[in-house]
Amino acid sequence: MKFCQGPKCHQYKTKDRIKGTKGNKTYQTRRRSSFYYGKSNFCSVNCTTDWLYENIEQALDHFGRTTEAKHLTQDNAWVKDYNWRSNDVGHDYYYVNGITKEQRPLTEEQYRDNNYTLNTGE
Numbered sequence: 001m002k003f004c005q006g007p008k009c010h011q012y013k014t015k016d017r018i019k020g021t022k023g024n025k026t027y028q029t030r031r032r033s034s035f036y037y038g039k040s041n042f043c044s045v046n047c048t049t050d051w052l053y054e055n056i057e058q059a060l061d062h063f064g065r066t067t068e069a070k071h072l073t074q075d076n077a078w079v080k081d082y083n084w085r086s087n088d089v090g091h092d093y094y095y096v097n098g099i100t101k102e103q104r105p106l107t108e109e110q111y112r113d114n115n116y117t118l119n120t121g122e
């Protein structure tokens with residue numbers, strides 16, 4: 001079980017947040033085995049946004065700000081896609097270049113591997 005990381009989660013007055021013994025009940029931060037938002041750290045879009053607004057300046061200073069335009073070129077325009085096929089045949093995975101429209105086949109393993117890329121440079 002983990003807590004929602006929203007700094008104001010306990011301020012949203014919903015019935016499911018009321019916890020505690022009789023006569024001593026308070027609105028409390030949500031606690032679940034898993035959450036659906038912010039890579040499973042937040043119970044809602046509101047809580048995700050609250051955290052972002054509190055921390056975004058520090059986060060950008062820490063990880064680095066974009067200070068010049070990035071350029072989409074044929075060297076970094078590869079995106080993964082697939083054609084749906086029935087499960088017994090297996091989907092048809094491929095890379096497609098957003099600039100040249102060239103397609104290259106992918107295995108399912110390559111498709112699911114977030115570190116596998118044809119892109120070079122930013």
Ligand SMILES: [Zn+2]
Pocket residue numbers: 004005006009030042043044047
């Ligand atoms: Zn929350």
